[in-house]
Amino acid sequence: MAAESPTVLVSVTLWPGATLRDAVRRLRLADDEVDAAYGLVCVDPARQVYVLLVTESAGERIRGTPGGGGPYANPRIETFGPPQPDDDEG
Template sequence: MTQGPTVLVTVTLPAGATLTDALRRYGLTSDEVDEAYGLVPVDPAQGLYALLVSEEAAARITGGPGVSGPYANPPIEPYGPPRSGPGSDDGGR
């Protein structure tokens, strides 16, 4: 599991690829990749997958064949004030 800042990269791999395949193909170690995030299919028909990697790993592999990025990985948070009333998580209170 990577420590410190991470970024997203997209990689090209054969359909049905695994995280182990990605590590091997791009010379990454498990310490450089967020294994909990895993290898996420973006467009598996085209062999396009996303990886969350350390900034150092991204700098090393970006620009190589089949790698795009790095892309920011901002936290996803709710937008706007909390909702209240029917349909909200507060039970309509």
């Protein structure tokens, strides 16, 4: 996946110990649609729900797929406003 490609998060229900490759197969994704550096993250171990980062177009295809969920927004996390002086520096 190109570094600057817009991405979204998708979820997938798998089994304990599942791998990114398992998620890719389950959701019928191509390798270049998945951010391998992000990997597969278990977000709900009790329900065996995992998330992965995919291209926007792949996320739209996953919508409504049995066992899949999303797409969910993946906003960039940045500071808000100008840096503030540290209170301890006074």
